[in-house]
Amino acid sequence: MLLEDYESSYHIIQVEIFDKYCTSCHVAGNTYAEESRLILTSDTSYASLINVIPNNEAAQSDGLLLVGTDGLQSLYASFLWEKINAPNQENFYSDHPYYGALMPLGSPALTNGQIDFIGDWISEGAPGTGHVADISFLDNIERYDAEFTPLEVPENGIQIHLGPFEVAPQKETEFFYYFELNNDSELFIKRVEIEMRSGSHHFILYTYPENFWIAVEDSVERHLRNPDESYNESVLSIMAYQIFFTGTQWRQLDVTFPENVALRLPVNTTFDQNPHYLNYSDDTYLGEVYTNLHFAESEPEHIAEILQLNVIEEIYLPPNDTTTIEKTFMFEDILIENGLDPLSITTIDKINILQLFSHAHEKMLEFEVFIIDNDPSTEDEQIYYNNDWEHPPINYYGEGWDYEHPVYPAIEIFPEEGLRLKASYYNWTDETLDFGFLSTDEMMILFGYFYTQ
Incomplete structure:
Protein backbone atom coordinates (compact mmCIF):
# COMPACT_ATOMS: atom_id res chain seq x y z
CA MET A 1 0.00 0.00 0.00
CA LEU A 2 1.39 3.36 -1.03
CA LEU A 3 1.70 6.03 1.65
CA GLU A 4 -0.47 8.33 -0.44
CA ASP A 5 -3.29 5.77 -0.26
CA TYR A 6 -3.62 5.86 3.52
CA GLU A 7 -6.67 7.69 4.88
CA SER A 8 -4.71 10.20 6.97
CA SER A 9 -1.38 11.03 8.54
CA TYR A 10 -2.52 9.33 11.70
CA HIS A 11 -3.46 6.21 9.73
CA ILE A 12 0.14 6.08 8.47
CA ILE A 13 1.43 6.43 12.04
CA GLN A 14 -0.87 3.65 13.20
CA VAL A 15 -0.09 1.09 10.49
CA GLU A 16 3.53 1.88 9.66
CA ILE A 17 4.78 2.70 13.17
CA PHE A 18 2.51 1.68 16.05
CA ASP A 19 1.43 -1.65 14.56
CA LYS A 20 4.99 -2.59 13.60
CA TYR A 21 6.98 -1.36 16.59
CA CYS A 22 4.68 -0.67 19.53
CA THR A 23 1.68 -2.99 19.80
CA SER A 24 3.67 -6.07 20.79
CA CYS A 25 3.81 -4.40 24.22
CA HIS A 26 1.14 -1.68 24.22
CA VAL A 27 -1.80 -4.04 23.81
CA ALA A 28 -4.62 -4.80 26.24
CA GLY A 29 -3.51 -7.31 28.87
CA ASN A 30 0.22 -6.65 28.57
CA THR A 31 2.01 -5.35 31.66
CA TYR A 32 3.57 -2.49 29.67
CA ALA A 33 0.09 -1.31 28.77
CA GLU A 34 -0.97 -1.70 32.40
CA GLU A 35 2.03 0.28 33.71
CA SER A 36 1.82 3.08 31.17
CA ARG A 37 -1.98 2.99 30.81
CA THR A 44 -8.14 2.82 20.99
CA SER A 45 -4.77 4.45 20.25
CA TYR A 46 -5.96 7.94 19.29
CA ALA A 47 -8.20 8.31 22.33
CA VAL A 52 -4.13 12.43 28.05
CA ILE A 53 -1.92 12.91 31.13
CA PRO A 54 0.89 10.31 31.13
CA ASN A 55 1.11 7.74 33.90
CA ASN A 56 4.53 8.99 34.98
CA GLU A 57 4.86 11.23 38.03
CA ALA A 58 7.89 13.11 36.71
CA ALA A 59 6.19 13.83 33.38
CA GLN A 60 3.04 14.92 35.20
CA SER A 61 5.08 17.29 37.37
CA ASP A 62 6.62 18.74 34.21
CA GLY A 63 3.14 19.42 32.79
CA LEU A 64 3.39 17.03 29.85
CA LEU A 65 0.58 15.36 27.92
CA LEU A 66 1.04 12.23 25.87
CA VAL A 67 0.05 14.30 22.81
CA GLY A 68 -1.53 17.75 22.90
CA THR A 69 -3.44 19.52 20.14
CA ASP A 70 -1.96 23.02 20.40
CA GLY A 71 0.43 22.68 17.49
CA LEU A 72 4.13 23.38 17.84
CA GLN A 73 3.97 24.16 21.56
CA SER A 74 2.47 20.71 22.12
CA LEU A 75 5.49 19.10 20.49
CA TYR A 76 7.73 20.23 23.33
CA ALA A 77 5.15 19.24 25.94
CA SER A 78 4.58 15.76 24.50
CA PHE A 79 5.60 12.71 26.53
CA LEU A 80 5.24 10.55 23.40
CA TRP A 81 7.74 12.78 21.61
CA GLU A 82 10.15 12.63 24.56
CA LYS A 83 9.96 8.82 24.61
CA ILE A 84 10.65 8.24 20.90
CA ASN A 85 13.10 11.06 20.17
CA ALA A 86 16.22 8.88 20.07
CA PRO A 87 18.59 11.58 18.71
CA ASN A 88 17.92 13.46 21.96
CA GLN A 89 18.89 10.43 24.04
CA GLU A 90 21.74 12.03 25.98
CA ASN A 91 19.57 14.91 27.17
CA PHE A 92 16.63 12.58 27.76
CA TYR A 93 18.51 10.52 30.34
CA SER A 94 20.45 13.40 31.91
CA ASP A 95 17.56 15.89 32.10
CA HIS A 96 14.72 13.46 32.77
CA PRO A 97 16.10 10.49 34.73
CA TYR A 98 12.65 9.44 35.94
CA TYR A 99 10.92 9.38 32.53
CA GLY A 100 11.85 5.70 32.11
CA ALA A 101 13.37 4.25 28.94
CA LEU A 102 13.30 5.43 25.37
CA MET A 103 10.95 3.53 23.07
CA PRO A 104 10.54 1.12 21.41
CA LEU A 105 11.92 -1.06 24.17
CA GLY A 106 14.32 -3.86 23.27
CA SER A 107 14.35 -2.85 19.60
CA PRO A 108 16.27 -0.38 17.44
CA ALA A 109 15.10 3.23 17.56
CA LEU A 110 12.51 4.43 15.09
CA THR A 111 14.02 5.78 11.89
CA ASN A 112 14.84 9.46 11.86
CA GLY A 113 12.13 9.86 9.23
CA GLN A 114 9.47 8.17 11.38
CA ILE A 115 10.39 10.39 14.33
CA ASP A 116 10.22 13.53 12.18
CA PHE A 117 6.88 12.45 10.68
CA ILE A 118 5.32 12.06 14.13
CA GLY A 119 6.84 15.39 15.18
CA ASP A 120 5.36 17.07 12.11
CA TRP A 121 1.95 15.54 12.84
CA ILE A 122 2.03 16.85 16.44
CA SER A 123 3.16 20.29 15.24
CA GLU A 124 0.15 20.40 12.94
CA GLY A 125 -2.26 19.83 15.82
CA ALA A 126 -2.26 15.99 15.91
CA PRO A 127 -5.55 15.49 14.03
CA GLY A 128 -7.13 12.06 13.62
CA THR A 129 -8.13 12.80 10.05
CA GLY A 130 -6.55 14.47 7.06
CA HIS A 131 -3.03 14.49 5.62
CA VAL A 132 -1.06 17.11 7.55
CA ALA A 133 2.43 15.61 7.97
CA ASP A 134 5.00 15.57 5.17
CA ILE A 135 5.35 11.96 3.95
CA SER A 136 8.75 12.73 2.42
CA PHE A 137 10.15 12.54 5.97
CA LEU A 138 9.61 8.77 5.79
CA ASP A 139 12.19 8.47 3.01
CA ASN A 140 14.87 8.94 5.67
CA ILE A 141 15.51 5.44 6.96
CA GLU A 142 18.62 6.22 9.00
CA ARG A 143 18.41 5.39 12.69
CA TYR A 144 20.13 7.07 15.60
CA ASP A 145 22.79 4.81 17.08
CA ALA A 146 23.68 5.98 20.56
CA GLU A 147 27.40 6.36 21.04
CA PHE A 148 28.69 4.10 23.75
CA THR A 149 31.50 5.81 25.66
CA PRO A 150 33.75 3.57 27.76
CA LEU A 151 34.58 4.85 31.22
CA GLU A 152 38.04 6.25 31.80
CA VAL A 153 40.24 4.18 34.09
CA ILE A 160 36.23 -4.03 35.34
CA HIS A 161 35.33 -4.48 31.67
CA LEU A 162 32.93 -7.08 30.27
CA GLY A 163 32.46 -7.62 26.54
CA PRO A 164 31.57 -6.71 23.96
CA PHE A 165 29.39 -9.80 23.59
CA GLU A 166 26.60 -10.70 21.17
CA VAL A 167 22.93 -10.48 22.17
CA ALA A 168 21.01 -12.83 19.88
CA PRO A 169 17.71 -11.74 18.28
CA GLN A 170 14.36 -12.62 19.88
CA LYS A 171 16.07 -13.89 23.02
CA GLU A 172 17.19 -12.94 26.49
CA THR A 173 20.90 -13.23 27.15
CA GLU A 174 21.97 -13.64 30.77
CA PHE A 175 25.23 -15.06 31.98
CA PHE A 176 27.82 -14.88 34.78
CA TYR A 177 31.50 -14.05 34.33
CA TYR A 178 33.76 -14.95 37.25
CA PHE A 179 37.17 -13.51 38.00
CA GLU A 180 39.53 -13.16 40.95
CA LEU A 181 40.73 -9.73 42.04
CA ASN A 182 43.84 -11.14 43.80
CA ASN A 183 44.05 -8.21 46.21
CA ARG A 197 25.37 -0.41 26.17
CA SER A 198 21.63 0.03 25.73
CA GLY A 199 19.26 -2.95 25.76
CA SER A 200 20.15 -4.15 29.25
CA HIS A 201 17.60 -5.43 31.74
CA HIS A 202 20.17 -5.28 34.53
CA PHE A 203 23.81 -5.60 35.48
CA ILE A 204 24.84 -6.91 38.90
CA LEU A 205 28.32 -7.33 40.34
CA TYR A 206 28.26 -10.18 42.86
CA THR A 207 30.85 -11.31 45.38
CA TYR A 208 31.07 -14.51 47.42
CA PRO A 209 31.54 -15.10 51.17
CA GLU A 210 35.04 -14.66 52.54
CA ASN A 211 37.19 -17.80 52.30
CA PHE A 212 34.53 -19.43 50.13
CA TRP A 213 35.96 -21.99 47.72
CA ILE A 214 34.20 -22.21 44.39
CA ALA A 215 35.00 -24.45 41.41
CA VAL A 216 34.30 -21.98 38.60
CA GLU A 217 36.45 -21.35 35.56
CA ASP A 218 37.80 -17.84 35.42
CA SER A 219 36.78 -15.43 32.60
CA VAL A 220 34.22 -17.71 30.91
CA GLU A 221 30.59 -16.91 30.06
CA ARG A 222 28.37 -19.23 32.15
CA HIS A 223 24.89 -18.84 30.68
CA LEU A 224 21.82 -19.12 32.89
CA ARG A 225 19.97 -21.01 30.16
CA ASN A 226 21.08 -23.93 28.02
CA PRO A 227 20.55 -23.80 24.23
CA ASP A 228 17.20 -25.61 24.69
CA GLU A 229 16.14 -22.83 27.16
CA SER A 230 16.28 -25.15 30.19
CA TYR A 231 18.08 -23.84 33.26
CA ASN A 232 21.80 -24.50 33.54
CA GLU A 233 21.91 -26.40 36.83
CA SER A 234 25.63 -25.79 37.32
CA VAL A 235 24.90 -22.04 37.36
CA LEU A 236 21.80 -22.30 39.56
CA SER A 237 23.66 -24.34 42.18
CA ILE A 238 26.13 -21.51 42.79
CA MET A 239 23.69 -18.57 42.78
CA ALA A 240 22.58 -19.27 46.35
CA TYR A 241 26.04 -18.18 47.56
CA GLN A 242 26.23 -14.93 45.60
CA ILE A 243 26.25 -11.63 47.49
CA PHE A 244 25.04 -8.48 45.77
CA PHE A 245 27.80 -5.87 45.74
CA THR A 246 26.58 -3.23 43.29
CA GLY A 247 24.40 -3.02 40.20
CA THR A 248 21.75 -1.14 38.31
CA GLN A 249 18.92 -1.45 35.79
CA TRP A 250 19.85 1.97 34.40
CA ARG A 251 22.33 2.36 31.53
CA GLN A 252 24.51 4.62 33.67
CA LEU A 253 25.25 4.80 37.38
CA ASP A 254 27.61 7.15 39.22
CA VAL A 255 27.33 7.43 42.97
CA THR A 256 29.71 8.44 45.76
CA PHE A 257 29.09 7.32 49.34
CA PRO A 258 28.84 9.79 52.25
CA GLU A 259 32.14 10.96 53.73
CA ASN A 260 32.24 8.45 56.60
CA VAL A 261 30.93 5.38 54.73
CA ALA A 262 32.44 2.96 52.18
CA LEU A 263 32.02 -0.57 50.86
CA ARG A 264 34.60 -3.16 51.95
CA LEU A 265 36.38 -5.72 49.77
CA PRO A 266 38.16 -8.42 51.80
CA VAL A 267 41.51 -9.93 50.86
CA ASN A 268 41.30 -12.11 47.72
CA THR A 269 37.88 -10.85 46.66
CA THR A 270 36.19 -12.77 43.85
CA PHE A 271 33.58 -11.20 41.56
CA ASP A 272 30.85 -12.60 39.35
CA GLN A 273 29.56 -10.18 36.73
CA ASN A 274 25.92 -10.74 35.77
CA PRO A 275 24.61 -8.95 32.65
CA ASN A 292 34.78 1.56 37.98
CA LEU A 293 35.40 1.04 41.69
CA HIS A 294 37.13 4.06 43.25
CA PHE A 295 39.14 3.50 46.43
CA ALA A 296 38.67 5.48 49.65
CA GLU A 297 41.81 7.21 50.93
CA SER A 298 41.51 5.57 54.35
CA GLU A 299 39.38 3.12 56.31
CA PRO A 300 35.93 4.69 56.88
CA GLU A 301 34.07 5.09 60.14
CA HIS A 302 31.19 2.93 58.85
CA ILE A 303 31.26 -0.09 56.51
CA ALA A 304 28.31 -0.19 54.13
CA GLU A 305 26.66 -3.59 54.46
CA ILE A 306 24.74 -5.15 51.56
CA LEU A 307 20.95 -5.17 51.87
CA GLN A 308 19.24 -7.97 49.95
CA LEU A 309 15.77 -9.08 51.02
CA ASN A 310 14.37 -11.89 48.85
CA VAL A 311 10.76 -13.00 48.57
CA ILE A 312 10.70 -16.40 46.87
CA GLU A 313 8.27 -19.00 48.23
CA GLU A 314 5.46 -16.44 48.51
CA ILE A 315 5.43 -15.67 44.76
CA TYR A 316 2.39 -17.43 43.30
CA LEU A 317 0.57 -15.63 40.49
CA PRO A 318 -2.66 -17.24 39.21
CA PRO A 319 -3.38 -16.73 35.49
CA ASN A 320 -5.30 -13.68 34.25
CA ASP A 321 -5.47 -12.13 37.69
CA THR A 322 -3.94 -9.40 39.86
CA THR A 323 -2.07 -10.61 42.96
CA THR A 324 -0.61 -8.62 45.85
CA ILE A 325 2.20 -10.13 47.94
CA GLU A 326 3.46 -8.82 51.27
CA LYS A 327 6.32 -9.91 53.49
CA THR A 328 7.75 -8.37 56.66
CA PHE A 329 11.42 -8.40 57.69
CA MET A 330 11.95 -7.34 61.30
CA PHE A 331 15.18 -5.90 62.75
CA GLU A 332 16.77 -9.29 63.44
CA ASP A 333 15.58 -10.70 60.10
CA ILE A 334 17.31 -7.90 58.19
CA LEU A 335 20.61 -8.58 59.95
CA ILE A 336 20.44 -12.36 59.53
CA GLU A 337 19.22 -12.20 55.89
CA ASN A 338 22.24 -10.09 55.07
CA GLY A 339 24.87 -12.32 56.58
CA LEU A 340 25.60 -10.70 59.95
CA ASP A 341 26.54 -13.13 62.72
CA PRO A 342 23.41 -13.78 64.84
CA LEU A 343 25.62 -13.91 67.95
CA SER A 344 26.60 -10.30 67.41
CA ILE A 345 23.07 -9.01 66.95
CA THR A 346 22.68 -8.23 70.66
CA THR A 347 25.44 -5.62 70.28
CA ILE A 348 23.69 -3.84 67.40
CA ASP A 349 21.02 -1.35 68.39
CA LYS A 350 20.34 0.51 65.13
CA ILE A 351 20.26 -0.01 61.36
CA ASN A 352 20.88 3.05 59.20
CA ILE A 353 19.42 2.64 55.70
CA LEU A 354 21.58 4.25 53.00
CA GLN A 355 19.99 3.10 49.75
CA LEU A 356 16.97 1.13 48.48
CA PHE A 357 15.87 -0.11 45.08
CA SER A 358 13.53 -2.88 44.02
CA HIS A 359 13.94 -5.66 41.48
CA ALA A 360 11.05 -7.41 39.78
CA HIS A 361 10.02 -8.51 36.29
CA GLU A 362 7.47 -7.56 33.66
CA LYS A 363 4.28 -8.59 35.51
CA MET A 364 4.96 -6.12 38.34
CA LEU A 365 2.55 -3.21 38.69
CA GLU A 366 3.78 -1.62 41.93
CA PHE A 367 6.50 -2.26 44.51
CA GLU A 368 6.24 -0.51 47.88
CA VAL A 369 8.36 -0.53 51.04
CA PHE A 370 7.09 0.61 54.44
CA ILE A 371 8.89 1.06 57.73
CA ILE A 372 7.27 -0.63 60.72
CA ASP A 373 7.95 1.33 63.89
CA ASN A 374 7.40 0.17 67.46
CA ASP A 375 4.41 2.46 68.01
CA PRO A 376 1.22 0.44 67.32
CA SER A 377 -0.83 3.64 67.18
CA THR A 378 0.89 4.90 64.00
CA GLU A 379 0.50 3.71 60.42
CA ASP A 380 3.45 2.20 58.59
CA GLU A 381 5.31 4.93 56.68
CA GLN A 382 5.95 4.40 52.97
CA ILE A 383 9.65 4.97 52.21
CA TYR A 384 9.92 3.57 48.68
CA TYR A 385 7.61 3.32 45.65
CA ASN A 386 8.12 1.97 42.13
CA ASN A 387 5.72 1.40 39.23
CA ASP A 388 8.33 0.85 36.49
CA TRP A 389 9.77 -2.67 36.63
CA GLU A 390 12.50 -1.93 34.11
CA HIS A 391 13.86 1.27 35.64
CA PRO A 392 13.23 1.20 39.39
CA PRO A 393 14.18 4.40 41.19
CA ILE A 394 17.34 4.16 43.29
CA ASN A 395 16.58 6.06 46.50
CA TYR A 396 19.32 7.47 48.72
CA TYR A 397 18.74 8.33 52.39
CA GLY A 398 20.55 10.56 54.86
CA GLU A 399 23.09 13.33 54.51
CA GLY A 400 26.42 13.40 52.71
CA TRP A 401 25.59 11.79 49.37
CA ASP A 402 27.39 13.16 46.31
CA TYR A 403 24.51 12.41 43.94
CA GLU A 404 22.64 14.53 41.43
CA HIS A 405 19.16 13.16 42.19
CA PRO A 406 16.98 13.72 45.28
CA VAL A 407 18.22 12.41 48.62
CA TYR A 408 15.57 11.46 51.18
CA PRO A 409 15.55 11.91 54.97
CA THR A 429 -0.92 -15.23 30.75
CA ASP A 430 -2.90 -18.47 30.93
CA GLU A 431 -0.24 -20.08 33.12
CA THR A 432 0.41 -19.85 36.85
CA LEU A 433 3.74 -18.12 37.49
CA ASP A 434 6.16 -18.26 40.38
CA PHE A 435 9.76 -17.24 41.13
CA GLY A 436 12.14 -17.47 38.17
CA PHE A 437 15.04 -15.76 36.41
CA LEU A 438 13.60 -14.86 33.00
CA SER A 439 11.78 -11.57 32.58
CA THR A 440 8.69 -13.69 31.86
CA ASP A 441 8.99 -15.27 35.33
CA GLU A 442 8.74 -13.11 38.46
CA MET A 443 10.88 -11.83 41.30
CA MET A 444 10.44 -9.66 44.39
CA ILE A 445 13.75 -8.40 45.80
CA LEU A 446 14.77 -5.31 47.74
CA PHE A 447 18.40 -4.28 47.29
CA GLY A 448 20.37 -1.51 48.94
CA TYR A 449 23.00 -0.60 51.53
CA PHE A 450 22.94 -0.02 55.28
CA TYR A 451 25.31 0.30 58.21
CA THR A 452 24.89 -0.64 61.85
CA GLN A 453 25.82 0.84 65.21
Missing part, protein backbone atom coordinates in the same frame (compact mmCIF):
# COMPACT_ATOMS: atom_id res chain seq x y z
CA LEU A 38 -1.33 3.31 27.10
CA ILE A 39 -2.80 0.97 24.49
CA LEU A 40 -1.71 1.64 20.91
CA THR A 41 -3.85 -0.82 18.95
CA SER A 42 -5.93 0.82 16.24
CA ASP A 43 -9.24 0.62 18.08
CA SER A 48 -5.41 6.90 24.53
CA LEU A 49 -2.98 9.60 23.35
CA ILE A 50 -4.75 12.87 22.71
CA ASN A 51 -4.79 15.31 25.64
CA PRO A 154 40.07 5.63 37.64
CA GLU A 155 43.21 7.27 39.04
CA ASN A 156 42.84 5.46 42.35
CA GLY A 157 40.76 2.35 41.84
CA ILE A 158 40.08 -0.54 39.49
CA GLN A 159 38.19 -0.89 36.23
CA ASP A 184 46.48 -8.86 49.09
CA SER A 185 44.89 -6.32 51.45
CA GLU A 186 41.45 -4.98 52.30
CA LEU A 187 40.05 -2.36 49.93
CA PHE A 188 37.39 0.26 50.65
CA ILE A 189 35.20 1.54 47.82
CA LYS A 190 34.07 5.16 47.96
CA ARG A 191 32.54 5.61 44.51
CA VAL A 192 30.92 3.30 41.94
CA GLU A 193 30.49 4.03 38.21
CA ILE A 194 28.73 1.75 35.72
CA GLU A 195 28.32 2.38 31.99
CA MET A 196 26.68 -0.16 29.68
CA HIS A 276 21.04 -9.58 31.45
CA TYR A 277 20.12 -8.23 28.02
CA LEU A 278 16.77 -8.36 26.20
CA ASN A 279 16.62 -8.35 22.40
CA TYR A 280 13.10 -8.28 20.96
CA SER A 281 14.33 -7.28 17.50
CA ASP A 282 15.33 -9.44 14.53
CA ASP A 283 18.93 -8.23 14.59
CA THR A 284 21.91 -9.25 16.71
CA TYR A 285 23.41 -6.40 18.70
CA LEU A 286 26.25 -5.97 21.18
CA GLY A 287 26.24 -5.77 24.95
CA GLU A 288 29.10 -4.31 26.96
CA VAL A 289 29.63 -3.11 30.54
CA TYR A 290 32.28 -1.00 32.27
CA THR A 291 32.46 -0.80 36.08
CA ALA A 410 17.59 9.44 57.02
CA ILE A 411 15.94 6.13 57.91
CA GLU A 412 16.82 4.44 61.19
CA ILE A 413 15.45 1.04 62.23
CA PHE A 414 15.59 -0.05 65.86
CA PRO A 415 14.89 -3.41 67.56
CA GLU A 416 11.21 -4.41 67.32
CA GLU A 417 10.96 -2.40 64.09
CA GLY A 418 11.36 -3.56 60.49
CA LEU A 419 10.50 -3.24 56.81
CA ARG A 420 7.31 -4.39 55.06
CA LEU A 421 7.57 -5.20 51.37
CA LYS A 422 4.43 -5.09 49.22
CA ALA A 423 4.25 -5.79 45.48
CA SER A 424 1.34 -6.15 43.06
CA TYR A 425 1.47 -8.17 39.84
CA TYR A 426 -0.85 -8.71 36.91
CA ASN A 427 -0.37 -12.12 35.29
CA TRP A 428 -1.98 -11.73 31.88
